Amino acid sequence: MNQQLSSKRNFDPMRKSLNTLGSSVAAIILALVICGVLLLATGKDPLAAYGKILETGLTGEKLLEMLKRATPLIFSAIAVAIGFKMNLFNIGVEGQYLFAALISAEMGTHVSLPAPLHVLFILVVAMVSGAAWASIAALLKIHRGINEVISTIMLNYIALSFIQWIFETFFRDDSDGGLNVKTTEIVPSGRMPDLVHDRLNGMFIVALLVAFLYWVIVFRSRFGFQLRASGLNPIAARTAGIPANQMILFALLLSGAVAGLVAMPSVIGDVYAYGPSSTPTQFGFAGITVALLGRNHPFGIIIAAMLFGFLDSTSAVLQLSEIPSSIVKVIQAIIVLVVVIVNEASSRRYNRKIAEQAALLPKSLDVSR
Amino acid sequence: MQAGSAKSSQTLSTESANIVELKNISKSFPGVIANRDISLRVARATIHAIVGENGAGKSTLMKILYGLHQPDSGTISVNGSVTQFKSPSEAIAAGVGMVHQHFMLADNLTVLENIILGSEPTKLGVLSLGDARKHVKEIATSIGVEIDLDLPISELGVGQRQRVEILKVLFRGAEILVLDEPTAVLVPQEVDELFTNLRKLVANGTTILFISHKLDEVLAISDAITVIRQGSTVATVSPKSVDRLKLAELMVGSDLPSHGERATKVGEKVQLSARNLTVIGKDRKSPVQSVSFNVAEGEIVGIAGVDGNGQFELCEALLGLVASQGTIEISGTDVSKLSIRERLNKGLAYIPFDRHREGLMLAASLWENGLLGHEGSLSRGPMIDVDSAKKSCREIIERFGVMTPSELVPAFVLSGGNQQKLVVGRNLAKAPKVLIAAHPTRGIDVGAQAAVWDEIRRSRDAGMSVLLVSADLEEILGLSDRILVMFDGKISAELEPKKATPQILGKYMTGAQ
Numbered sequence: 095m096n097q098q099l100s101s102k103r104n105f106d107p108m109r110k111s112l113n114t115l116g117s118s119v120a121a122i123i124l125a126l127v128i129c130g131v132l133l134l135a136t137g138k139d140p141l142a143a144y145g146k147i148l149e150t151g152l153t154g155e156k157l158l159e160m161l162k163r164a165t166p167l168i169f170s171a172i173a174v175a176i177g178f179k180m181n182l183f184n185i186g187v188e189g190q191y192l193f194a195a196l197i198s199a200e201m202g203t204h205v206s207l208p209a210p211l212h213v214l215f216i217l218v219v220a221m222v223s224g225a226a227w228a229s230i231a232a233l234l235k236i237h238r239g240i241n242e243v244i245s246t247i248m249l250n251y252i253a254l255s256f257i258q259w260i261f262e263t264f265f266r267d268d269s270d271g272g273l274n275v276k277t278t279e280i281v282p283s284g285r286m287p288d289l290v291h292d293r294l295n296g297m298f299i300v301a302l303l304v305a306f307l308y309w310v311i312v313f314r315s316r317f318g319f320q321l322r323a324s325g326l327n328p329i330a331a332r333t334a335g336i337p338a339n340q341m342i343l344f345a346l347l348l349s350g351a352v353a354g355l356v357a358m359p360s361v362i363g364d365v366y367a368y369g370p371s372s373t374p375t376q377f378g379f380a381g382i383t384v385a386l387l388g389r390n391h392p393f394g395i396i397i398a399a400m401l402f403g404f405l406d407s408t409s410a411v412l413q414l415s416e417i418p419s420s421i422v423k424v425i426q427a428i429i430v431l432v433v434v435i436v437n438e439a440s441s442r443r444y445n446r447k448i449a450e451q452a453a454l455l456p457k458s459l460d461v462s463r
Numbered sequence: 464m465q466a467g468s469a470k471s472s473q474t475l476s477t478e479s480a481n482i483v484e485l486k487n488i489s490k491s492f493p494g495v496i497a498n499r500d501i502s503l504r505v506a507r508a509t510i511h512a513i514v515g516e517n518g519a520g521k522s523t524l525m526k527i528l529y530g531l532h533q534p535d536s537g538t539i540s541v542n543g544s545v546t547q548f549k550s551p552s553e554a555i556a557a558g559v560g561m562v563h564q565h566f567m568l569a570d571n572l573t574v575l576e577n578i579i580l581g582s583e584p585t586k587l588g589v590l591s592l593g594d595a596r597k598h599v600k601e602i603a604t605s606i607g608v609e610i611d612l613d614l615p616i617s618e619l620g621v622g623q624r625q626r627v628e629i630l631k632v633l634f635r636g637a638e639i640l641v642l643d644e645p646t647a648v649l650v651p652q653e654v655d656e657l658f659t660n661l662r663k664l665v666a667n668g669t670t671i672l673f674i675s676h677k678l679d680e681v682l683a684i685s686d687a688i689t690v691i692r693q694g695s696t697v698a699t700v701s702p703k704s705v706d707r708l709k710l711a712e713l714m715v716g717s718d719l720p721s722h723g724e725r726a727t728k729v730g731e732k733v734q735l736s737a738r739n740l741t742v743i744g745k746d747r748k749s750p751v752q753s754v755s756f757n758v759a760e761g762e763i764v765g766i767a768g769v770d771g772n773g774q775f776e777l778c779e780a781l782l783g784l785v786a787s788q789g790t791i792e793i794s795g796t797d798v799s800k801l802s803i804r805e806r807l808n809k810g811l812a813y814i815p816f817d818r819h820r821e822g823l824m825l826a827a828s829l830w831e832n833g834l835l836g837h838e839g840s841l842s843r844g845p846m847i848d849v850d851s852a853k854k855s856c857r858e859i860i861e862r863f864g865v866m867t868p869s870e871l872v873p874a875f876v877l878s879g880g881n882q883q884k885l886v887v888g889r890n891l892a893k894a895p896k897v898l899i900a901a902h903p904t905r906g907i908d909v910g911a912q913a914a915v916w917d918e919i920r921r922s923r924d925a926g927m928s929v930l931l932v933s934a935d936l937e938e939i940l941g942l943s944d945r946i947l948v949m950f951d952g953k954i955s956a957e958l959e960p961k962k963a964t965p966q967i968l969g970k971y972m973t974g975a976q
Contacts, residue, residue: 160809315845315847316845319838326822326827327824330835331824331835335804384944448872
């Protein structure tokens with residue numbers, strides 16, 4: 095009995111989470127060491143560089159910037175993670191959020207609602223637009239069997255040109271003689287209030303909320319179970335009566351809806367409009383990295399997004415002390431690689447350990463049942 | 464050495480009588496000791512059988528001999544010299560060839576191309592098919608195999624494919640042939656043909672290591688039998704000195720489970736009915752053609768057949784995984800237009816052919832695996848009721864004797880037999896009206912097999928209808944109330960289990976009758 099209890103404790107999923115967390119921290123330290131070697135090789139002092147990063151990054155102002163930069167990464171990474179959970183690679187977050195940004199920014203100028211409802215309206219339009227763009231890839235996969243990796247990459251290119259055309263033809267605000275390359279500004283009732291004046295807006299709270307909802311839906315709801323089952327073993331899921339095509343559609347719609355929120359911190363929290371130069375790009379791809387680093391877990395994603403936000407926030411300062419700011423990108427890339435490798439190795443070791451423990455149990459040889 | 468001594472005495476002066484000697488081989492995998500101090504001596508030009516239950520360590524031992532695994536300790540000698548094979552190619556070079564349970568052939572290449580694949584004879588860098596053809600023909604004739612070398616593999620039956628595998632190994636110059644469960648995929652008539660070929664091979668001087676757990680075959684073909692149980696050698700015996708029962712006891716270490724007569728009667732009410740069920744194939748002919756049958760309450764209808772004669776597609780059609788024509792009724796309701804989930808909700812349950820492919824999420828915990836297909840009943844509103852799901856899984860573990868530390872471990876840590884018990888338990892737990900059981904005991908040990916059979920019988924006694932699809936004739940004969948034989952997409956015969964024998968079944972299964 096005692097033996098059984100102790101082995102039960104060893105199989106606790108909590109231990110697995112701790113295992114993952116520990117190996118992630120170890121991996122980040124290892125990545126910093128590797129980067130240090132790289133810096134040394136280029137004739138820079140790694141300790142000075144890291145010192146500079148910590149020194150500037152740990153000020154109140156920079157920590158707020160870290161949260162601000164983390165916000166769109168959280169949305170983007172969760173959008174990607176929803177797909178990953180059922181083995182769908184939504185590479186199209188980029189196109190989905192830019193499309194959503196344009197549509198919601200424009201729609202937001204055509205309604206007149208009291209403040210909270212106006213904001214909510216724009217967010218809903220953004221989510222619906224993102225989902226709509228993602229649905230193209232879903233329908234292509236369901237009806238024509240086209241791999242979503244291919245279709246979402248292609249749809250990114252289509253989105254860029256399509257958005258540009260709509261923007262230039264219909265939505266561009268020419269009221270000031272064409273100097274302003276943006277849509278019409280959203281009136282104050284449709285703007286997300288700031289948490290800290292001019293430094294951090296309410297979208298950060300929305301991001302945390304979305305992360306929480308992601309956890310509830312994917313890890314605790316029936317739909318989420320069916321989604322994960324379809325990802326873990328699509329054939330077994332189908333055999334158990336989970337409709338495969340429906341799951342593909344729902345997963346991509348949900349992923350697209352969250353993707354629709356990626357540019358919202360800018361659209362309703364900062365610029366109050368869509369503009370080809372003011373609306374941030376490339377977050378769709380960064381989201382893939384952050385989801386990978388966060389192992390598709392909401393908590394992991396938030397931490398990973400903050401880590402990336404932190405490194406991004408310090409990159410400008412580094413340049414001042416003659417360290418190329420691109421070192422930040424190198425650190426980010428190396429962290430991701432090392433974390434993925436170390437996590438893989440440690441989860442293998444963990445799996446081997448529980449397999450060993452399970453094998454120590456008496457074998458079933460009782461024929462006389 | 465017993466039977467082989469006469470033949471090998473001529474060469475005894477130059478070579479050892481034992482062509483293969485394994486001494487004190489041990490091999491463990493994480494958590495599992497597969498081989499423990501195994502010693503084995505195989506006389507030249509004999510058929511040496513290695514028998515044991517699934518998981519006893521037969522395959523591991525042969526993989527060590529073939530260089531696929533390296534032993535933790537112990538020595539291997541081939542032809543009298545101690546060797547260590549780091550890879551199969553080294554084993555092949557030393558004359559050891561292996562035919563695996565699962566064939567490794569390229570479907571779209573011809574027989575000849577498959578045989579020479581990997582060791583193509585060339586002249587000045589150009590493939591010389593002519594020489595190869597001549598050589599392959601010689602080998603084939605010498606062991607009495609007749610085969611058209613220009614047919615694509617896709618047009619061959621299972622027995623012929625196996626012959627191709629054997630020719631492939633011989634073409635590479637193998638003197639020692641390891642056959643891993645060669646008869647598992649064959650019907651009785653094909654087994655006889657194979658044995659004829661094997662006897663000719665031995666007469667030509669080849670040594671054969673024959674892995675099996677089918678005792679009748681082992682007794683019929685081998686010159687010596689080594690029994691392995693739980694990783695250790697139990698005994699090496701001569702087939703003349705033992706009978707089937709003795710061998711089985713050596714293998715299992717206890718008495719065999721018996722089938723026993725059923726105490727309950729088959730009911731009147733038809734619970735599963737198929738009428739003119741046809742599945743249209745993707746490219747060629749229909750895998751299932753106008754199949755009709757009924758299964759009554761409390762009845763087990765066995766579908767016997769060689770794999771690939773439409774049983775798989777039949778199950779998929781009944782479940783709704785593939786589109787079909789004709790009608791399917793569960794308790795009198797036509798379900799042929801319903802979705803899989805709706806059919807399952809009508810009381811259908813399915814133990815799939817391949818538990819890894821169709822049954823389990825190996826990386827997920829047992830309770831999540833137990834939940835699969837039961838999400839509807841184990842949730843509260845839109846949320847999964849985690850506590851109930853875990854409790855329900857613990858009940859399955861308890862009732863079906865799944866050996867596991869808890870319901871929290873991932874499914875991959877369990878042995879095949881315990882994984883299968885979980886799949887069976889998941890399906891029987893909700894007391895379905897109709898169970899489709901496809902190979903419910905394939906690849907699991909005798910103990911687990913007995914447990915699964917018991918549970919199926921118990922549910923049958925409670926009124927469940929069972930469609931049992933199996934290639935294991937012992938299973939079909941032991942469980943079924945009625946046997947249908949499926950051949951080439953059609954039901955070729957209906958038999959009573961009391962009157963059927965493996966030989967009669969085999970005839971129908973191959974379409975000979």
